[in-house]
Amino acid sequence: MVKDASIISISPEIMSCIPVFLGTKVPIQTLLDYLKGGESIDYFLGGFPTVTREQVMILLEEN
Structure with missing residues (x-):
């Protein structure tokens, strides 16, 4: 469960x-x-530029 609901x-x-x-x-x-x-995360971010690396990292760190 993601603790930082801001993402x-x-x-x-x-x-x-x-x-x-x-x-x-x-x-x-x-x-x-x-x-x-x-x-890779970079490949994902290249296809979805509205998502930030910070959002991805927070999500992955908390799961």
Whole structure:
């Protein structure tokens, strides 16, 4: 469970309550899928420039 809720948004208005990175429409699951598939954080960030490295690192450090 992520302790720093300032990096995640869950709202019925954004992606039907799917957890996304705050300030984006990028699902948290997308990052996890990239990493599970062997992709790097840099590759993910290149494809989703609205997500910050800080958000990714906070998420990964707390899980």
